[in-house]
Amino acid sequence: MSSETRKGFGCFGLILLLGLGLAAFAVLHHNYDIDNFNKGQQAYLQLDCAKAMSYYDKLDSWILFTYGDYSSIANREEMECIWLQGAVNQEQANDFTGAILSYNEFVSKHTASPLVELARAKVTSIVTGNEPAAYLNEEFCMQIDPLLTNDLLPQPDTNLPQIYFTCGQLYEKSGTYPFGSDYYEKFLSVFPNHPFAPEVNAALLRAVVARAKLGGGGSLPTPEQSGTTDDGSTVVIIRNESPESLRIVFSGAENRIEELEACSTCTTFTSSPSFCPGAGPVGRYILKPGQYFVVVESTSDKSISPWSGDWVLDGGIEYTNCFFIIKTYKFGN
Numbered sequence: 001m002s003s004e005t006r007k008g009f010g011c012f013g014l015i016l017l018l019g020l021g022l023a024a025f026a027v028l029h030h031n032y033d034i035d036n037f038n039k040g041q042q043a044y045l046q047l048d049c050a051k052a053m054s055y056y057d058k059l060d061s062w063i064l065f066t067y068g069d070y071s072s073i074a075n076r077e078e079m080e081c082i083w084l085q086g087a088v089n090q091e092q093a094n095d096f097t098g099a100i101l102s103y104n105e106f107v108s109k110h111t112a113s114p115l116v117e118l119a120r121a122k123v124t125s126i127v128t129g130n131e132p133a134a135y136l137n138e139e140f141c142m143q144i145d146p147l148l149t150n151d152l153l154p155q156p157d158t159n160l161p162q163i164y165f166t167c168g169q170l171y172e173k174s175g176t177y178p179f180g181s182d183y184y185e186k187f188l189s190v191f192p193n194h195p196f197a198p199e200v201n202a203a204l205l206r207a208v209v210a211r212a213k214l215g216g217g218g219s220l221p222t223p224e225q226s227g228t229t230d231d232g233s234t235v236v237i238i239r240n241e242s243p244e245s246l247r248i249v250f251s252g253a254e255n256r257i258e259e260l261e262a263c264s265t266c267t268t269f270t271s272s273p274s275f276c277p278g279a280g281p282v283g284r285y286i287l288k289p290g291q292y293f294v295v296v297e298s299t300s301d302k303s304i305s306p307w308s309g310d311w312v313l314d315g316g317i318e319y320t321n322c323f324f325i326i327k328t329y330k331f332g333n
Contacts, residue, residue: 034070037056037070037073037074041074041077044077044078044080044081044115045114045115047081047084047085047088047115047118049078049081049082049085052077052078052081053078053081056074056075056077056078080106080110080113080115081115083102083106083110084103084106084115084118084119086102087099087102087103087106087119087122088122090102091122091126094134096126096130096134096135097135097136097137097139097140099122099126100123100126100127100135100140100147100152101139101140101143103119103120103122103123103152104123104143104146104147104150104152106119107119107120107150107152108146108150119152120151120152123147123152123153123154124154127153127154127159128154128155132162132163132166133166136163136166136167136170137170138167138170138171138174140167141163141167141170141171141179141183144160144163144164144167148160160190160191161187161190161191161194161196164183164184164186164187164190164191164200165183165184165187165196165199165200165203167183168180168181168182168183168184168187168200168203168204168207169203171183172203172206172207172210177207177208177210177211177214178211178302180203180207181204181207181208181211184200184201184203184204184207185204187200188200188201188204201257202255204257205249205251205255205256205257208247208249208257208295208297209249209251209293209295211306212249212293212295212297212306212308213293213308216305217297217305217306217307217308218305218306218307218308219307219308219309220294220295220296220307220308220309220311221309222309222310222311222312222313222319223236223311223319223320223321224319224320224321225317225318225319226318226319226320227317227318228316228317228318229316229317229318232315232316233286233315233316234286234287234288234289234313234314234315234316234317234319235284235285235286235287235317235318235319236250236284236285236287236313236318236319236320236321237282237283237284237285237318237319237320237321238260238282238283238285238296238320238321238322238323239276239278239280239281239282239283239320239321239322239323240260240261240262240263240266240280240281240282240283240323241263241266241276241277241278241279241280241322241323241324242262242263242266242268242280242298242323242324242325243262243263243264243266243267243268243325244262244298244299244300244301244304244325245259245260245261245262245298245299245300246259246260246262246296246297246298246299246323247259247260247295247296247297247298247299248260248283248285248294248295248296249294249295249296249297250285250287250292250294251292251293251294251295252290252291252292252293252311253287253288253289253290253291253292253313254287254288254290254292256285256287258283258285259299260281260283261281262280262281262300263279263280263281265279265280266279266280266324268324268325268326269324269325269326270326271326272324272326273324276322276324277324287313289313289314289315290312290313291310291311291312291313292310292311292312292313293308293309293310293311294308294309294310294311295307295308296308296323298325304325307323
């Protein structure tokens with residue numbers, strides 16, 4: 001065999017050995033990185049961010065990329081872990097509202113994360129382990145719907161009535177009566193037969209009256225007498241000649257909230273009609289005689305200004321009122 005042939009085989013052997021060595025190095029390094037990745041992910045799932053990062057930071061991304069996108073997964077899980085750890089820190093500092101909202105934001109933005117169930121368990125622990133006053137404030141109240149969407153409120157049939165009621169009270173105390181009314185309405189809509197329903201109904205009446213007394217709505221004079229009653233009772237008849245459903249609140253000698261359905265065939269007016277059309281539904285309410293503050297408002301269109309006024313209702317008298325909606329139009333600037 002010539003020296004050139006031996007030299008050729010020798011070079012080929014060296015190249016082969018070098019290739020095998022690089023392949024072995026790559027496999028060993030890959031196995032080392034996979035081990036670090038698996039250990040980091042175990043720590044991540046336990047929300048041990050420092051430990052997870054200590055393993056993830058050892059990853060050789062260019063080698064892992066040839067076997068799978070482990071590096072980007074590790075980067076994403078590091079960010080998730082840090083985010084959730086921030087919420088845990090808020091919880092440990094007794095900022096329960098901030099923690100719940102952070103958990104909720106995490107779940108909203110990382111719906112497929114394995115840490116979602118951990119976030120859900122954390123919220124459950126806060127809600128079941130503390131009195132509502134520890135986490136309920138106006139900021140929390142504004143996020144109830146997203147929390148429900150993310151299924152983060154534990155035992156909603158048990159906890160949600162108290163949350164709605166408390167939120168209504170918070171806004172009522174701060175003088176934000178429209179928001180207070182909204183939460184009382186949600187309570188009564190979802191839990192009409194709850195033991196707290198009578199108390200919430202009274203709170204709704206109180207908030208509606210307080211809001212009306214701030215002004216800004218239409219004036220509601222005492223309705224005209226339309227007849228007498230044989231038994232000496234006081235009767236108020238209200239005809240709804242509008243396409244909107246109405247809430248009628250009587251506050252005074254007797255406290256009542258009544259609902260009157262919309263008129264399906266009625267329309268709005270551009271000017272006051274000369275007589276009551278008589279096409280809409282009728283509500284007939286027997287009341288104690290006396291002085292009342294009365295509010296009538298639309299429950300189907302909150303943009304319509306309510307009507308309110310002081311009424312003096314005598315015994316043995318029937319009163320009739322007709323409600324319709326007049327739309328005004330502005331031209332120019």
